[in-house]
Amino acid sequence: MNLQTDVCIVGGGPAGALLGYLLAKKGIATLVVERTSGNEREFRGEHINAETEAILKEHHLFGKIEALGLLKMKKVEYLYGRNIVKSITPTGEDHVGIHIPQPHFLRAVSNEAAQFPNYQLLLNTTVTGLVQDEKGHYTGVKAKQNGQEINISSSIVVGTDGRYSTVRKLAGISTMEETHGYDVLWAKIPAPADWEPSTKMVFVNGHQLALFTQTGGMIQIGWNIEEGTFASLRKQPLEPFLEPLLTSFPELESTVREHIQTWKNFVCLKVFSSKAETWAKDGLVILGDAAHTMTPTAAIGINCAIKDAYVLAPILEQALLDSDFSETRLKEFEIARRAEIEQQQEMQFEKEESFKDNFLEVIGR
Ligand SMILES: Cc1cc2nc3c(=O)[nH]c(=O)nc-3n(C[C@H](O)[C@H](O)[C@H](O)COP(=O)(O)OP(=O)(O)OC[C@H]3O[C@@H](n4cnc5c(N)ncnc54)[C@H](O)[C@@H]3O)c2cc1C
Numbered sequence: 001m002n003l004q005t006d007v008c009i010v011g012g013g014p015a016g017a018l019l020g021y022l023l024a025k026k027g028i029a030t031l032v033v034e035r036t037s038g039n040e041r042e043f044r045g046e047h048i049n050a051e052t053e054a055i056l057k058e059h060h061l062f063g064k065i066e067a068l069g070l071l072k073m074k075k076v077e078y079l080y081g082r083n084i085v086k087s088i089t090p091t092g093e094d095h096v097g098i099h100i101p102q103p104h105f106l107r108a109v110s111n112e113a114a115q116f117p118n119y120q121l122l123l124n125t126t127v128t129g130l131v132q133d134e135k136g137h138y139t140g141v142k143a144k145q146n147g148q149e150i151n152i153s154s155s156i157v158v159g160t161d162g163r164y165s166t167v168r169k170l171a172g173i174s175t176m177e178e179t180h181g182y183d184v185l186w187a188k189i190p191a192p193a194d195w196e197p198s199t200k201m202v203f204v205n206g207h208q209l210a211l212f213t214q215t216g217g218m219i220q221i222g223w224n225i226e227e228g229t230f231a232s233l234r235k236q237p238l239e240p241f242l243e244p245l246l247t248s249f250p251e252l253e254s255t256v257r258e259h260i261q262t263w264k265n266f267v268c269l270k271v272f273s274s275k276a277e278t279w280a281k282d283g284l285v286i287l288g289d290a291a292h293t294m295t296p297t298a299a300i301g302i303n304c305a306i307k308d309a310y311v312l313a314p315i316l317e318q319a320l321l322d323s324d325f326s327e328t329r330l331k332e333f334e335i336a337r338r339a340e341i342e343q344q345q346e347m348q349f350e351k352e353e354s355f356k357d358n359f360l361e362v363i364g365r
Pocket of ligand 1: 010011012013014015016033034035036043044045046125126127128160161162163165166167269287288289290294295296297298299300301302305
């Protein structure tokens with residue numbers, strides 16, 4: 001099968017979905033290629049900040065997502081054992097972040113995009129190759145859907161295919177990865193009926209244990225563990241690992257016992273941050289986790305990806321009007337975004353190193 005479009009977006013996560021919508025709204029022929037069925041996103045960055053909220057409101061997407069379900073966080077608490085040592089409640093605004101399940105975000109945005117006849121979403125389709133012309137400019141992709149090959153020609157190829165980006169690798173863009181000394185084990189349990197929407201951070205043996213209330217009455221729990229230790233940890237009994245959680249939140253005892261019975265109930269996120277050497281080549285641009293993987297600290301991964309799409313959309317629109325798909329033109333996006341992203345990556349390192357400072361009053365220096 002052969003397809004043609006102005007912009008081919010590889011990856012229908014937050015960055016790809018929003019960019020697809022913004023371009024389609026401008027009348028640009030846009031094709032989003034997503035390798036999954038669109039529903040397989042159980043553990044992902046799902047907390048949005050005020051800047052993302054404003055972007056979604058500007059484009060009348062917030063109300064559509066709200067109709068599917070979201071949850072405003074009422075406070076952030078820091079606990080040492082059972083004691084709350086610090087509490088942050090909103091000043092002026094009515095929340096400290098909003099939980100939006102990625103499936104709700106993706107469904108709302110792609111439903112809106114689907115109104116435009118110039119928009120197409122190919123699910124269960126995996127990009128396996130890039131196409132270049134004789135000058136080396138990128139002019140499309142090769143993809144597979146149910147074993148069938150699809151050739152897609154496009155003026156611009158966009159890589160929004162996440163932390164292990166195929167587009168980035170195929171375009172020969174190297175990336176510098178930095179580990180942060182920890183990985184995260186995620187698990188989900190139902191929240192007690194009277195659990196206030198909040199983020200709770202606990203200091204456990206020098207590491208962070210975080211509980212995030214979620215839309216739909218769930219709590220997502222993230223244990224920071226020493227980097228690369230999950231394989232050895234899972235050979236040990238589970239009980240001592242759960243003990244600090246149950247000490248801080250005895251009210252969760254029965255639900256934890258019911259829903260976390262073996263190490264198989266955890267998902268391990270390998271934590272690293274990365275910086276791609278360039279975000280643009282002739283006819284190709286990368287953004288979101290593909291360009292700069294973030295760590296879970298401060299839950300900014302999805303926010304960075306969404307802002308990338310928001311900043312890139314008008315640049316691509318103008319590039320198409322001018323028929324200029326050169327690296328120099330597409331680099332405008334990197335120039336607009338790289339400094340802020342790198343600052344945020346620095347902030348993540350600093351926050352991780354200073355996590356214990358939130359508890360100085362109880363643990364001392
Ligand atoms: C398990 C996990 C847990 C996370 N937890 C947190 C957290 O707690 N807090 C936080 O802030 N951030 C977290 N993140 C990061 C956050 O989810 C990302 O920063 C955010 O989703 C980035 O959006 P994106 O659109 O750039 O990439 P992604 O959301 O990764 O989307 C990429 C999309 O591309 C698709 N794709 C990949 N390869 C191909 C291909 N070859 N062809 C077609 N499609 C392809 C994928 O299926 C995916 O849908 C987590 C990430 C993961 C993976």
